[in-house]
Amino acid sequence: MKPALRVLPALGAVMVAASLVLGADRAAATKALNEGIASHDGQKIKKACEELIQAGGKESFDILIKLAEKTEDREVYYQVSGAATGFEGSAELEELGNYIIGHQKDKAGLALSRDLLFRLQNNPSNYVAVPLAKILKDGVYDLQLVAVDQLAKCRSADAVDALIEGLKREDKGDPQLKARLTSALVSIAGQDKGDIANWEGWWKEQKPKGVPEATNSAAGGTTGPRDLERGTTITKQKKKNVIVLAAFSPESKPEYNDFDYDSVQDILQKHEYPHKVVKRADFEKNPDKYLIDAYALLINCHYVIKCCRCPDCTNKDGPMSNRRFTICNPQCPKHDWGSYALSKATLEKIKKWVEEGGFLYTEDWGLVESTGQLWPDKISMMPGPGLDPQTRESTKAATTIRQKIPGGGWIPRFAIRISPGKGNTTHPLMRGVWDLPKPAPKPPGDDPNAGKTTTREESPAEELKRKWDIEDDSPIIEIHDHDHVYVLIESEDLDRDELAKLVRGNIAVAVTFRVGPTQERKVTVTGAQSRATGEWSVASKGGRVLHTVSHYGHQNSKEDGDALDNLLLNFLMEAQKHHEANAGK
Numbered sequence: 387m388k389p390a391l392r393v394l395p396a397l398g399a400v401m402v403a404a405s406l407v408l409g410a411d412r413a414a415a416t417k418a419l420n421e422g423i424a425s426h427d428g429q430k431i432k433k434a435c436e437e438l439i440q441a442g443g444k445e446s447f448d449i450l451i452k453l454a455e456k457t458e459d460r461e462v463y464y465q466v467s468g469a470a471t472g473f474e475g476s477a478e479l480e481e482l483g484n485y486i487i488g489h490q491k492d493k494a495g496l497a498l499s500r501d502l503l504f505r506l507q508n509n510p511s512n513y514v515a516v517p518l519a520k521i522l523k524d525g526v527y528d529l530q531l532v533a534v535d536q537l538a539k540c541r542s543a544d545a546v547d548a549l550i551e552g553l554k555r556e557d558k559g560d561p562q563l564k565a566r567l568t569s570a571l572v573s574i575a576g577q578d579k580g581d582i583a584n585w586e587g588w589w590k591e592q593k594p595k596g597v598p599e600a601t602n603s604a605a606g607g608t609t610g611p612r613d614l615e616r617g618t619t620i621t622k623q624k625k626k627n628v629i630v631l632a633a634f635s636p637e638s639k640p641e642y643n644d645f646d647y648d649s650v651q652d653i654l655q656k657h658e659y660p661h662k663v664v665k666r667a668d669f670e671k672n673p674d675k676y677l678i679d680a681y682a683l684l685i686n687c688h689y690v691i692k693c694c695r696c697p698d699c700t701n702k703d704g705p706m707s708n709r710r711f712t713i714c715n716p717q718c719p720k721h722d723w724g725s726y727a728l729s730k731a732t733l734e735k736i737k738k739w740v741e742e743g744g745f746l747y748t749e750d751w752g753l754v755e756s757t758g759q760l761w762p763d764k765i766s767m768m769p770g771p772g773l774d775p776q777t778r779e780s781t782k783a784a785t786t787i788r789q790k791i792p793g794g795g796w797i798p799r800f801a802i803r804i805s806p807g808k809g810n811t812t813h814p815l816m817r818g819v820w821d822l823p824k825p826a827p828k829p830p831g832d833d834p835n836a837g838k839t840t841t842r843e844e845s846p847a848e849e850l851k852r853k854w855d856i857e858d859d860s861p862i863i864e865i866h867d868h869d870h871v872y873v874l875i876e877s878e879d880l881d882r883d884e885l886a887k888l889v890r891g892n893i894a895v896a897v898t899f900r901v902g903p904t905q906e907r908k909v910t911v912t913g914a915q916s917r918a919t920g921e922w923s924v925a926s927k928g929g930r931v932l933h934t935v936s937h938y939g940h941q942n943s944k945e946d947g948d949a950l951d952n953l954l955l956n957f958l959m960e961a962q963k964h965h966e967a968n969a970g971k
Contacts, residue, residue: 412441416449423453423462428849431462435469435847442473447481454498460805460878465847467501472846474511482506483517487524496526497809503532504811507821509846512542519548523555528812528922531566535817538570538610541597546574550582550589557582560917562924569611574598612817612956619959623660627965628958629676630654631685635665645689645726647857648749648937653951654684659958670728673735680744681965682958683736687750687937690727696720727755736760740929741902743968745961747932747954753861757933764871764899765933768864768892799858802880804895805850807873813921814960815874815898815932818952820852852950853941854895856880860936863894871899872921874953875934895935896953902928924963932957 415437422430438446450470457463473479486502489495503521506514514536521533534552537545549570556564571585572578576598579585592598633646654661664676666688677683728736737760740746748757758766806820807813854877862880865871875896880889903926916925932954941950 412438412443412446412449415441415446419449419453419466423457423459426459428461428465431465432845432847432849435465435472436845439469439472439846442475442478444478444481447473447478447485451485454502455494460808460876461849463808464501464505464805464850467498468505469847471502471505471509474509474513476513476516479509479511479513479516480520483520486517486521486529490526490529499529500532500809500812501806503529503536504806504816504820505846507536507539508844512540512544515540515542515544515548519544519551522548522552527560527563527917527919530563531814531922532812534563534566534570535611538573541574541600543593543597546571546589546593546597549574550585553582553585560915562916562918562922566611569614573610573614615959616955619962620659622962625679626660626662627680628654628659628661628682628684628961629680630661630663631666631669631683632663633666633686633688635663635668647687647689647751648939650684650686650747650749650938650954652939653954657951657955659955666726666728670732673732673739677735677739677744680739682745682747682961683739684747684954685749685752685756687752688726688755690725690751690755692723692725694721694723696722733760740931742929743902743927743964744929745932745957745964746929747957749934749938750857750860750936753863753933757931758861761899761901761931762866764865764867764901764931765897766864766866767861768889799856801853801855802877802895803850804852804854804875804877807876807894807896810872810874813872813874813898815953815956817956819874819949819956820850821949821952854950855936855940857936857940862889862892863897863933863935864892865894865897867899871897873897896932898930898932898957900926900928900930924960925967926964927968930957930960930964 415434419431419434419438422428422434435450438449447470450466454463454467454470457466471482473482482502486499490499506517518533518537518540521529522537525533530552534549537549549567553564553567553571556567568578574597575588575592579588630651632649632651651661651663661684669676733756736744736746736756740760746757748755753765753767757764806816810816811820854875865873873894873896876893877895878893880886880893880895881891900921916923918924934953938954
């Protein structure tokens with residue numbers, strides 16, 4: 387026993403020394419992190435966060451999570467909360483799962499729990515199945531739905547175990563969560579095995595062989611529940627129930643006195659999403675003809691301010707050709723004043739249709755033409771009520787991003803950095819919007835440090851890089867109903883320098899809200915009743931509005947544009963679910 391007694395103190399000394407080194411590293415990293423926050427140095431914050439992840443342990447996790455709890459700076463918030471989800475060891479990830487579950491009951495805690503789960507989606511460690519399984523079992527409803535999406539993309543034995551157990555729990559439970567669980571398993575197995583007994587039998591046979599190889603590639607690296615749902619949604623599009631309102635339809639020639647500033651139909655075409663383009667003039671003649679079978683209406687940004695419409699002012703070579711706000715040609719012989727905006731009668735029909743269950747998407751000047759006009763209690767152009775394009779002249783339409791700023795010049799078109807709306811990252815319209823390609827999972831092996839300090843292409847503490855192009859003269863969104871308008875995308879770049887004098891804290895880039903009756907229908911499938919309420923219910927009586935600043939079709943970069951397209955595609959997927967849940971009602 388004497389040799390053993392001599393070894394143990396030596397081993398203990400080594401462990402104490404290692405602990406002291408890690409403690410010193412952690413202290414140095416914490417000091418550097420606080421300095422980076424004080425100096426608004428994103429790269430210094432990133433490096434310090436990475437060093438805390440490298441040090442590992444509950445102490446490092448606690449440092450990051452406490453900063454996420456108290457900071458009001460959006461950029462710092464997403465860097466430190468991302469870092470808190472960046473540990474790849476099982477102990478730290480288990481701690482993360484415990485934190486999310488333990489803080490989901492109060493409003494502030496739930497918001498952070500949602501954002502932590504959101505950032506966890508890009509963690510490549512196989513150990514992420516540990517917190518995700520706990521969240522699927524004990525999380526609140528929306529966290530459970532997101533956990534299923536992430537487990538499907540883990541493609542590990544632990545993830546499949548969690549999904550099978552979840553399906554057993556929901557076999558007679560919530561139909562929407564059950565459908566999501568089934569879709570996750572289908573995305574892994576490659577086919578639907580049917581009832582829970584068949585899934586258990588399949589996994590008992592398959593588990594010794596390992597998780598099947600992925601057979602398809604999609605956003606995030608493998609096909610997941612969202613990708614399968616999108617495919618199913620597209621196959622159901624028999625009547626082209628999605629309408630895009632445009633200056634001209636494919637059957638008509640462009641008219642240069644009908645000004646669209648975007649072509650949302652190009653996004654749907656790129657993603658092969660069935661739709662029908664309807665010319666504004668045709669829609670105006672009989673809106674009911676098009677709305678009766680539609681469940682989603684997308685309106686291109688359009689010139690809506692009162693202007694002279696005679697040929698000398700509005701032909702393709704005239705002063706309107708490159709202007710957002712126009713001045714009548716001084717040589718104009720007629721001065722035929724009018725507007726290309728939708729009439730008030732048409733807008734009222736759209737309002738009724740939405741409040742009865744339709745889904746409406748507007749962009750940019752759509753806030754002036756329709757959304758701000760129809761629901762001024764929800765949102766409007768900042769500041770104050772939206773313009774009435776039927777009466778306001780173009781020279782008075784001044785409350786836009788291009789307005790003259792005291793001490794500065796005209797604000798031109800520019801790109802802003804965007805971040806998810808804080809606390810709204812589990813919203814159904816946000817699925818896949820911030821996905822990154824997920825590396826192949828790393829097997830745990832026998833090494834207790836496996837997966838703990840590996841290098842990744844993108845740091846979990848990286849500043850969020852998504853960009854959004856702001857067009858000159860884009861109206862800024864002012865939110866009036868903060869309890870029911872959800873900010874999905876925002877940008878602190880809108881509230882900086884000279885621009886802040888105009889924007890005054892209104893930093894929303896994409897918002898959504900429900901309108902009309904908000905009671906939830908009791909949707910049941912084979913006797914099971916849904917637990918979904920609020921934003922996660924597809925069975926509400928009323929409809930939904932989505933609005934974005936600037937033009938959706940101008941988000942062109944491969945990195946940003948394709949991912950951000952998912953917001954619009956999610957909107958259409960939810961529209962169909964809502965339509966099906968309310969069919970015949």
